[in-house]
Amino acid sequence: MPGGIYTALSGAIATQRRLDVLSHNLANVNSAGFKSETMVFREIMATGGDGKQDKSFVAPAGISVSHKNGALMASENPLDCAIEGRGFFAVKTPAGERLTRNGAFRLSSDGTLVNSAGHQVQTEDGKPIKVIDPGAKISIGTDGTVRTGEEILGKLKLVYAKNPEYLGRQEGQYFVPNARSGIMPSGSENVNVSVLAGQLESANINAVTGMTDLITVQRHFELTTKAIQVYEQIDSLAAREIGKAV
Numbered sequence: 001m002p003g004g005i006y007t008a009l010s011g012a013i014a015t016q017r018r019l020d021v022l023s024h025n026l027a028n029v030n031s032a033g034f035k036s037e038t039m040v041f042r043e044i045m046a047t048g049g050d051g052k053q054d055k056s057f058v059a060p061a062g063i064s065v066s067h068k069n070g071a072l073m074a075s076e077n078p079l080d081c082a083i084e085g086r087g088f089f090a091v092k093t094p095a096g097e098r099l100t101r102n103g104a105f106r107l108s109s110d111g112t113l114v115n116s117a118g119h120q121v122q123t124e125d126g127k128p129i130k131v132i133d134p135g136a137k138i139s140i141g142t143d144g145t146v147r148t149g150e151e152i153l154g155k156l157k158l159v160y161a162k163n164p165e166y167l168g169r170q171e172g173q174y175f176v177p178n179a180r181s182g183i184m185p186s187g188s189e190n191v192n193v194s195v196l197a198g199q200l201e202s203a204n205i206n207a208v209t210g211m212t213d214l215i216t217v218q219r220h221f222e223l224t225t226k227a228i229q230v231y232e233q234i235d236s237l238a239a240r241e242i243g244k245a246v
Helices: 006-028 206-244
Strands: 039-046 053-064 072-074 082-083 086-091 094-101 105-109 113-116 136-138 144-150 151-156 160-161 166-168 175-176 183-185 194-197 199-202
Touching: 006 039, 006 053, 006 206, 082 086, 086 175, 136 194
Parallel strands: 082 199
Antiparallel strands: 039 053, 072 199, 082 194, 086 094, 086 160, 094 175, 105 113, 136 144, 144 151, 160 183, 166 175
């Protein structure tokens, strides 16, 4: 079988992975706080029978997340929050504490402040924020303090990552904190995380650019699959010619 088919096959696999990432981005274009992803690749040099590295392959090397801020959108929900600049909200999930830029908050049936997935929004003291009177007017300050009138119900846990590129990714809107990411509370090292109530951060995705990239990569995938078919035809033809010679 011609060696080129392996190069073409590696390209097809890599392109398929990139298509998956681009499709995932576009599927979340309307998800508040979503951060777009980019597929990262690396070149692999293969050694032939003569000891020379004369074959090149492409392989996925991971996914890079863009932490660029999305545009702010006004919301009619006073519980919706956006973060200005750097920083994250913290939420309590079954898998542990997770960080997010999605501040689409609401009250659960028992009056607890939760996010759109129903997970409890974390506070600095670890206690849930509960609103007893569902008709009470709730306000959220720029420092994350939640009030009903003059009564303070709690303060949102706001953090930032010194090295956000090391944060783990989970379920699209969540990031997993770890030692390498350097999670710090708001106010550390003169970095203050500010909250903008009544607003949401849109996904940092340009839908037009994303669709154009998707079409371009789809065409590239078609070309690589055609190349594989050509190599298969060449291999089949060579086998028949060898059979005739024998």
